[in-house]
Amino acid sequence: MPLFRDGKRILRRSGYVVATLARQLAVKSRLVAVFTGAVLGLIAGAGSLSQASAQGDPLPSWNDTAAKRTIIEFVDRTTTSGGPDFVPPAERIATFDNDGTLWCEQPVYFQLAFAIDQVKALAPKHPEWKTQQPFKALLEKDMKGVGAAGKTGLLQIMAATHTGMTTDEFSRSVRDWLATAKHPRFNRPFDSLVYQPMLELLAYLRANGFKTFIVSGGGIEFMRPWMEKTYGIPPEQVVGSSGVVKFQTGADGKPELIKLAKMEFVDDGPGKPVGINRFIGRRPILAFGNSDGDLQMLQWTVAGRGARLAALLHHTDAEREYAYDRQSKIGKLDKALDEATARGWTVVDMKRDWKAVFPEK
Amino acid sequence: MPLFRDGKRILRRSGYVVATLARQLAVKSRLVAVFTGAVLGLIAGAGSLSQASAQGDPLPSWNDTAAKRTIIEFVDRTTTSGGPDFVPPAERIATFDNDGTLWCEQPVYFQLAFAIDQVKALAPKHPEWKTQQPFKALLEKDMKGVGAAGKTGLLQIMAATHTGMTTDEFSRSVRDWLATAKHPRFNRPFDSLVYQPMLELLAYLRANGFKTFIVSGGGIEFMRPWMEKTYGIPPEQVVGSSGVVKFQTGADGKPELIKLAKMEFVDDGPGKPVGINRFIGRRPILAFGNSDGDLQMLQWTVAGRGARLAALLHHTDAEREYAYDRQSKIGKLDKALDEATARGWTVVDMKRDWKAVFPEK
Numbered sequence: 001m002p003l004f005r006d007g008k009r010i011l012r013r014s015g016y017v018v019a020t021l022a023r024q025l026a027v028k029s030r031l032v033a034v035f036t037g038a039v040l041g042l043i044a045g046a047g048s049l050s051q052a053s054a055q056g057d058p059l060p061s062w063n064d065t066a067a068k069r070t071i072i073e074f075v076d077r078t079t080t081s082g083g084p085d086f087v088p089p090a091e092r093i094a095t096f097d098n099d100g101t102l103w104c105e106q107p108v109y110f111q112l113a114f115a116i117d118q119v120k121a122l123a124p125k126h127p128e129w130k131t132q133q134p135f136k137a138l139l140e141k142d143m144k145g146v147g148a149a150g151k152t153g154l155l156q157i158m159a160a161t162h163t164g165m166t167t168d169e170f171s172r173s174v175r176d177w178l179a180t181a182k183h184p185r186f187n188r189p190f191d192s193l194v195y196q197p198m199l200e201l202l203a204y205l206r207a208n209g210f211k212t213f214i215v216s217g218g219g220i221e222f223m224r225p226w227m228e229k230t231y232g233i234p235p236e237q238v239v240g241s242s243g244v245v246k247f248q249t250g251a252d253g254k255p256e257l258i259k260l261a262k263m264e265f266v267d268d269g270p271g272k273p274v275g276i277n278r279f280i281g282r283r284p285i286l287a288f289g290n291s292d293g294d295l296q297m298l299q300w301t302v303a304g305r306g307a308r309l310a311a312l313l314h315h316t317d318a319e320r321e322y323a324y325d326r327q328s329k330i331g332k333l334d335k336a337l338d339e340a341t342a343r344g345w346t347v348v349d350m351k352r353d354w355k356a357v358f359p360e361k
Numbered sequence: 362m363p364l365f366r367d368g369k370r371i372l373r374r375s376g377y378v379v380a381t382l383a384r385q386l387a388v389k390s391r392l393v394a395v396f397t398g399a400v401l402g403l404i405a406g407a408g409s410l411s412q413a414s415a416q417g418d419p420l421p422s423w424n425d426t427a428a429k430r431t432i433i434e435f436v437d438r439t440t441t442s443g444g445p446d447f448v449p450p451a452e453r454i455a456t457f458d459n460d461g462t463l464w465c466e467q468p469v470y471f472q473l474a475f476a477i478d479q480v481k482a483l484a485p486k487h488p489e490w491k492t493q494q495p496f497k498a499l500l501e502k503d504m505k506g507v508g509a510a511g512k513t514g515l516l517q518i519m520a521a522t523h524t525g526m527t528t529d530e531f532s533r534s535v536r537d538w539l540a541t542a543k544h545p546r547f548n549r550p551f552d553s554l555v556y557q558p559m560l561e562l563l564a565y566l567r568a569n570g571f572k573t574f575i576v577s578g579g580g581i582e583f584m585r586p587w588m589e590k591t592y593g594i595p596p597e598q599v600v601g602s603s604g605v606v607k608f609q610t611g612a613d614g615k616p617e618l619i620k621l622a623k624m625e626f627v628d629d630g631p632g633k634p635v636g637i638n639r640f641i642g643r644r645p646i647l648a649f650g651n652s653d654g655d656l657q658m659l660q661w662t663v664a665g666r667g668a669r670l671a672a673l674l675h676h677t678d679a680e681r682e683y684a685y686d687r688q689s690k691i692g693k694l695d696k697a698l699d700e701a702t703a704r705g706w707t708v709v710d711m712k713r714d715w716k717a718v719f720p721e722k
Contacts, residue, residue: 090595167638211597224642234451235642236572237597245638247631247657254664255657257638270608277528277606277618279640281585281596296608296616303615 058204061197061356067311067348071201074309078285079208085307089209093282095239095297096202097289098216098223100331101313102231104193106322107184109330111222114177114190118161121173126160135160162219163243163261166250170259171225178226188361191230195313196356201288202231210286214238215275217268217293221259239279241267272297290315295336298345310345312336317351321358419565422558422717428672428709432562435670439646440569446668450570454643456600456658457563458650459577459584461692462674463592465554467683468545470691472583475538475551479522482534487521496521523580524604524622527611531620532586539587549722552591556674557720562649563592571647575599576636578629578654582620600640602628629654634661651676656697659706671706673697678712682719 062068077085078092099105119129119138129135134153137145146153162170178191186193202212212233214223220240227233242264250256267275273296276284287294287301290313298310314333315324325333340347350357423429438446439453460466480490480499490496495514498506507514523531539552547554563573573594575584581601588594603625611617628636634657637645648655648662651674659671675694676685686694701708711718 090589093597213597220639220642228451236454236574236640238642242639245635247634247661255634255660257634273608273616273618274606278581278603279597281581281599299616300608 058207059197059200061200061354063353063355065353067346067353070346071309071311074286074307075205075208075210078307087285087306091282091285092205092208092210093213093280093284094205094210094286095213095215095276095280095284095288095301096198097291097294097297098214098218098240100290100315101288101294102194102198102202102214103191104183104195104321105331106324107330109218110190110193111218113181113183114174114222115157115161117177117181118173119157121177122161159261162222163259165259167221167245167257167259170221174222174225186358188358191226192361193358194230195354196359197354198288198313199231199359202233205286206232212237213276213280213284214240215267215272215287215297216240217266217271219243220267239267239275241265241271268293270296273300276300285309287311288313289336291331291333292336295339298336299339302343302345310340310343311348312340312345313348314350316349317354317357319351321350323351419568420558420561422561422715424714424716426714428707428714431707432670432672435647435668436566436569436571439668448646448667452643452646453566453569453571454574454641454645455566455571455647456574456576456637456641456645456649456662457559458652458655458658459575459579459601461651461676462649462655463555463559463563463575464552465544465556465682466692467685468691470579471551471554472579474542474544475535475583476518476522478538478542479534480518482538483522520622523583524620526620528582528606528618528620531582535583535586547719549719552587553722554719555591556715557717558715559649559674560592560720563594566647567593573598574637574641574645575601576628576633576648576658577601578627578632580604581628600628600636602626602632631657633658637661646670648672649674650697652692652694653697656700659697660700663704663706671701671704672709673701673706674709675711677710678715678718680712682711684712 059068059071062071077083078087080086096102099109099111103110116138119135123129123135123139126135129139134146134149134156137143137149138157149156161173165173178189181190182188183190183193205212212231214227214231214233214237216223216239218240220238220242223240224235224238227238228235244260244262244264246258246260248256248258265271265275265278269292272294276282276297283304284297284301285304285307286309287297288311289295289297294312298312302308302310312333314337315322315331317323324331325337337347339345348354420429420432423432438444439448441447457463460470460472464471477499480496484490484496484500487496490500495507495510495517498504498510499518510517522534526534539550542551543549544551544554566573573592575588575592575594575598577584577600579601581599581603584601585596585599588599589596605621605623605625607619607621609617609619626632626636626639630653633655637643637658644665645658645662646665646668647670648658649672650656650658655673659673663669663671673694675698676683676692678684685692686698698708700706709715
């Protein structure tokens with residue numbers, strides 16, 4: 001059975017069901033209102049950030065806790081020429097999950113927020129949606145109706161917004177969306193809701209000869225159009241889930257690549273070491289995630305010889321961001337948290353370890 | 362129907378049939394003998410190479426013909442800051458086919474030579490092969506018997522030597538083979554039969570801010586173990602055909618990746634632009650191939666906006682290497698040659714355009 005691109009990942013990863021759609025749309029209509037406190041806290045945090053930065057601290061948005069010390073000590077050890085844990089630059093591979101690790105993933109994966117907005121944007125070209133579920137319900141903000149369409153409905157939404165177009169057209173739609181859409185709670189562009197401490201960590205690693213990669217369950221074509229600008233990570237260092245793409249000659253006689261409604265690869269859970277092997281061909285020495293979907297990537301990373309660092313971001317900060325773990329439908333952190341505790345992996349506690357969460361506006 | 366890894370590509374790409382196996386094995390037993398002349402020619406070429414190199418020529422093994430001038434002019438144009446054809450470094454993506462473009466592919470694809478040698482190396486662990494075709498025939502050098510097993514037999518050989526082991530074990534077997542096996546005609550290690558002018562081109566492009574990638578029909582796991590040392594191209598810049606790989610916990614309790622006997626992706630013909638899109642996520646501005654399997658990669662490359670360079674290596678030198686094109690079972694160059702002529706792509710004539718073929722021993 002062919003599976004619609006990207007839809008499968010979202011379903012599989014979180015057990016996410018259509019009820020959440022309703023919540024997000026509802027939250028969206030409320031907009032800014034509630035969280036002025038959080039924004040103020042953020043600005044205060046950003047202030048202290050600039051100060052520390054001036055003093056040459058490579059991770060100014062990190063509090064001086066064990067997590068920060070572990071990271072710096074690991075980088076020192078692996079880059080000290082002649083030391084017992086030295087790693088040649090070519091082998092300094094660092095892999096990062098994206099959703100919930102580098103950017104926010106609540107109240108729904110941002111890729112799903114994109115899909116919902118795309119249905120609205122594409123509606124004028126699809127008059128048939130006025131009478132066809134789940135599109136009719138979504139366009140009429142009838143959340144019961146969307147819910148009634150269940151998983152099949154969600155897959156239809158993903159297929160309608162992610163396939164049947166060229167790769168270039170899809171890239172453009174992602175960029176257009178990011179330029180206009182706003183997060184329902186923070187009222188900021190989605191690609192501004194990246195974690196300032198993680199941006200610093202990426203830059204710090206690269207300054208020390210590491211090559212930074214994304215290894216995410218998110219759609220590879222959804223991530224590549226913006227990650228170079230936002231994270232400094234070029235398309236060729238982005239690994240993600242993908243659908244089948246077909247080469248053909250377009251109506252203009254030029255070759256084109258068409259995105260088909262058939263799943264090709266799910267880069268999540270046990271798929272992450274597989275994706276790392278397929279795309280990178282080398283085992284990372286550092287891996288950073290935030291959910292059970294990252295567990296096998298961390299296991300694979302630490303099973304290599306020599307110095308290794310496995311880290312998880314624990315979302316503990318409902319005021320500045322969100323607090324969730326074992327019970328969450330999105331970004332569930334349960335087994336991986338147990339294993340991290342048992343094996344002494346680094347667990348970054350957002351509330352305790354980070355001075356700031358998002359970059360200044 | 363599951364297809365054995367890498368086998369499919371070889372069959373599909375060349376229409377290659379088992380008869381060739383016989384030829385290669387026969388050639389192997391004759392060894393050095395015939396081609397002393399070619400080797401002498403090579404040494405002479407290498408001498409003039411060092412001379413030119415001292416004068417600061419970035420491509421000393423290239424004769425001063427149109428091909429060389431086109432390449433240098435293209436690099437100048439795309440790297441001249443402020444010029445109309447300037448390309449930012451991040452977008453200077455150059456993709457190279459491997460078999461027949463960067464290293465020799467005759468008398469059979471080197472990966473097939475590896476598979477044949479592996480059957481012999483693995484035979485002690487497989488007593489059943491003494492009575493099982495096509496292994497029995499291959500081990501007894503009974504080429505009629507191997508031929509009788511047909512394509513199914515070839516797929517069995519590929520599966521037996523490329524799957525059912527961990528990715529680490531397979532890498533090791535490739536490295537071990539390269540350290541000991543010799544090419545039947547040149548009596549040199551296979552990874553020394555790379556083209557000196559192409560090594561210079563790769564280095565020249567990188568010195569000018571290009572990022573060089575392999576985009577080959579060859580097996581990705583077969584290529585990665587040696588390409589970094591040989592071409593200066595790291596594993597994460599190698600795109601190739603692949604089989605399904607599975608993450609599991611090994612007998613030692615450690616995670617491992619097992620290579621399964623199921624084809625995943627054929628990076629050849631229309632698969633090449635698809636592979637470029639999947640792995641690199643950016644359209645190359647320069648692509649270099651040598652056969653019809655590279656046609657779509659070249660079409661895809663030149664269809665982008667701005668300055669583009671599409672090039673084909675034409676094997677015209679039976680003395681120093683091999684001469685083949687439209688009728689060849691391996692590396693057939695027919696449609697792509699017509700299109701190159703029609704569209705003014707660069708066709709590098711090995712005999713005319715190259716001073717040396719292989720590096721000095």
